[in-house]
Amino acid sequence: MGGEDWWYHSHAHFDIQIMKRFSRRLSVLYICSIGMRMPSIRKDKHFWLRIKRKINSILRGLQKVSPQLYVYSPVPLPLYRSRFGRFLNALILRIQIHAVYLYLGIKNPLLWINTPTAWPAMEKDGKRGLVYQRTDDYAAYDFDNFNAQYVAKVDMKLLQRADLVIHVSEELHKEAKEITSCSLLLPQGVDEMFFRFNGSTPEDLKFIPRPILGYVGSMDTHKFNSQLIFQVARNLSECSFVMVGIPHPSTDELRKLPNVYFLGHKNHEAIPGYIHNFDICILPTAQTEWGLKCRPVKLMEYLAARKDVIATPTPASKIFKDRIHIAEDFTSWIDLILHLTSLNNSGIKQYPDVEITTWDSISSIIFNQLEEKKLVSY
Template identity: 35%
Template sequence: MNQIRTGGLKKSIMDYGLKGESIICFAGEDWWYHHPHSKNHILRRLARDNKVLFVNSLTLGLPSVSNKDFFLKISRKLKSYLRWLRRVPDGLYVMTPIVLPFFGSRALRWINQHLLLIQMRLAMFFLGIRNPILWVAIPSAADVAQRLQTKILLYQVSDKYDANEDSALSRDVIRTLDQRLKNLADVVMYSGRKLFEESHVPHRYFLEQAVDFAHFAEPAPEAAPDAVVIPHPVLGYLGALDYVMDVPLIEEVAKRRRDWHWMLVGLRSNLVRIDAPNVHFLGPKPYSELPAYVRQT
């Protein structure tokens, strides 16, 4: 751990001690559209001394057509496909492999496995990646993870995947893929204490959720222009606004405490609709600007 001092405040720069390796991460989110998760932050740091390929989410299957986000998700995924393989300013590569968004049948999973293998091997050849450390964070990568030759396989479990309400994929299929990865993995990491405690996997570790301390520890000099106009007291939220939000609860609290103002910053799903004068949706913001929104809370 190295430390630097900025404005009288010590900030830490994490040195992971991993250098000269090739790392492939099958993420559970899309680099281009979703808010950066812990994987994004860690891989950005690892890319300083390692060759890193971030593979955008393979999805757990499409939501049902009746889902209000169905066409939004289709549109975003098609745009992501068009980028296929790109190098980003952080020094790593981001790839959106083209697959069929169906994992419910063995035949379609077989097709996807071969589509993925062709694209992955092509990208690995182009980037000079051999025998990588493989980091998997989504069950639908199980088939391809089993076929790639890797130095070590790490499976990160950050959710109860078979309880996902955002996918039409069978829970039995998700459980099967999840269990296969747990059996294949050299290391299984849990980012939720309850999930960790409920697990019986012997080679499991608990990796608790954290915060980018260096980014948020020093207050922004002033609040963001669209936040400073929100009256206090302010209840702030930074993150995805989707099906996991308890919309009725927010509506009820907003109705009962009209003097409380909700400042919601992040990408909003069509499922989150609240019409109240004290609930403010400010939309997604660049990560670098988030401290200016925290300043208003």
């Protein structure tokens, strides 16, 4: 059970990358995310866009995307704030998933769960084993209509039941080790295409004035500090700030600035073209509970592309303090941008080597762990 929707979310995410590689060895059924809350029609300006995307995904039904990889998008009923809503959602999902199992001849599968709210629909089924991909602090999400207490409860059940728990955050890994002996700490991976991009500049970047400071990723409030970038961009009118991804309502003020460009969602395969054409990559992670425990894939992609990076101070960014530039406050952001743009203009660049792990390596590590536990064979 994936944490993303295959058809409209970025394929940079951990679960999608691993399932693509697992499907070279095993038969894989990727079930698109059922979400962890119902979007708010009153507070979410993108409510109808979210509904439209999900309907289009559901209408795809079951699709074979490669010889051993199927993708299925079920109809969810994400009413997690009430006990009856949760019961009904689990029942509806169980019926749909069992129908797909029957059609594909799946019996006793190895379950991989990345959306905790999927567990009630699957916990009573026969299974070879259970992998819990806990690459985020799910209960710390900052959403409307979000039942954090319920998500935390399901998260604990999965920690206790899973045969393997995968973390990319050292903080979450340490917490989990007090509950389970099956926690595995891994780095975020990078797709090989970020190392060797030789393509042209994307069309929507060609006419944006340089220097370009670029960001790729989610702009939800628990992940992205839009107020910080608003202040920085307003004070550096000679710089262009490019945002690649779906904007959040909290970025409305930022979008009004003439030197800020929102280019929207891009397919994963197109992202290297943007990162390689940024002059400086930025990572303004929000100082939230989630932000302090995450390890963003985009940071690894920035590093693989050998770009200058400015980031807010988090445990994840401090791991690379010798390679990236950490800005403690608004003034530091301004000073670092001016310094780095002057170096870019002079042609002076220094890039210390950083160890970066590919998704191929990470998938092999996980597969070997599962083989040792006799949960898979190849």
